[in-house]
Amino acid sequence: MLGTFALYSKEVRRPTEHEMKLVALATHIAGIAIERKRVDDRIHFMAHHDDLTGLPNRAFLKERLANILDQARRHNRKVTVAYIDLDNFKDINDGRGHAAGDEVLKEVATRMANSVRASDMVVRLGGDEFLVVLVHQSSHDAGITRRLRELQKAINRPIRGEDGEVIVTSSIGVAAFPFDGATSEELLANADRAMYRAKELGRNTLQHHDAGGAPVGMPLGEQEELHQAITGDQLFLQYQPQVDVATGRITGLEALVRWNHPAKGRVPPVNFIPLAEETGLIVPLGLWVLNEACRQARSWQDMGLTPLTIAVNVSAKQFADPDFSKHVAEALERHGLQPRWLELEVTESVVMQDAERALAMMESLRGLGVRLSIDDFGSGYSSLAALKTFPFDRLKMDRSLVEALPGDKTAVAIVSAVISLAQTLKLSVLAEGVETDDQMDFLRQARCDEAQGYRFSRPVSPEEIVVLLKAGSL
CATH class of the missing domain: 3.20.20.450 (EAL domain)
Known part of the structure; x- marks a missing residue:
């Protein structure tokens, strides 16, 4: 509701022709205002959401993540960001066509959105890259890694298309506030580095940023210890x-x-x-x-x-x-x-x-x-x-x-x-x-x-x- 328009009379009677014209004019103006509000909302949504998947985009992330980190800082909570890249997605576009690739992106986006809490956020950064922001419900939320692995499993489930099943895997890089970055820029950069490390280790893996603290939700140094054992x-x-x-x-x-x-x-x-x-x-x-x-x-x-x-x-x-x-x-x-x-x-x-x-x-x-x-x-x-x-x-x-x-x-x-x-x-x-x-x-x-x-x-x-x-x- 934008507002109300009312005419009052001291006696019960039918409205005059002039009063009817006033009501019609007010209704017309209100209609214009409502339509303009709809257009403004649509423009704002399009500016802050991905046209293909309907997910928030990079511009939306830039506005929201700073606020999320500020809230987390005030309430002594952690925030985990997961940089997600679909493995060998170019092969799907080249082999099955861009229309099939778009359908895969939409299905993956839906699965990701259905795999997180209402307080979390899934963002499409562009191409085959996504970002998930997980807001911890307390200062110690040990289930984050498990939730990310469940998210990866959801992505990996075969996708049925017109030309048969498509298998999609993902490489995920994880960074946690405040240990792996105090600002949005630091956090995203470290998650991105961890994602590229996941690519280097064979794809279809989940890697935590390896500096500034123990991996979220994992036994202390377990993954890094194994890495050191190999090398x-x-x-x-x-x-x-x-x-x-x-x-x-x-x-x-x-x-x-x-x-x-x-x-x-x-x-x-x-x-x-x-x-x-x-x-x-x-x-x-x-x-x-x-x-x-x-x-x-x-x-x-x-x-x-x-x-x-x-x-x-x-x-x-x-x-x-x-x-x-x-x-x-x-x-x-x-x-x-x-x-x-x-x-x-x-x-x-x-x-x-x-x-x-x-x-x-x-x-x-x-x-x-x-x-x-x-x-x-x-x-x-x-x-x-x-x-x-x-x-x-x-x-x-x-x-x-x-x-x-x-x-x-x-x-x-x-x-x-x-x-x-x-x-x-x-x-x-x-x-x-x-x-x-x-x-x-x-x-x-x-x-x-x-x-x-x-x-x-x-x-x-x-x-x-x-x-x-x-x-x-x-």
């Missing part, structure tokens, strides 16, 4: 032998990464591998493992020991890196290891995420001369199409199938079928998690090629491997 000589490899089922002869080794923390001692892989995968540190960690395994394999050969295949696990983020094949070639060349002595293990879920791209990557790796194995086969939904489609050399049967042998009839039937199928497809078969003589006897009768597990040896140091290799068999 600071705290990691080491142990190796678990793989043996020929028929002869007991050692045929290969699987490289397994371990962390010797300077204060906490040995950190179990289950405590740091998920963190590495979540933060994107799995990419530099995996590259370190690849190089160290190649170096150690060549070192054993230089000692005069019989050459063995070294198996290295490859994470989804590593495999998605377009330069992964180049990294493998560089590692082999750097340490003088012949490609036939390196085996790369990938799970079915990794190659099935984008079958066409995975096939191209595997062909590139096969071109180098390295071996490829499908890991953890049978651990969940296993597609026979994966065995037929992709150029694997070996199938590694998951321990969940092996541990039920030989007493479980269902496990016996499944394992026998898997071994038979693999042999038909000319794949060698390795059984993981073998712990008992009964399991070994069954695998021998079923004509499984190789086995690995505590029945033969736990993962051991390179020095202990030398002793085992000189002994000849297990």
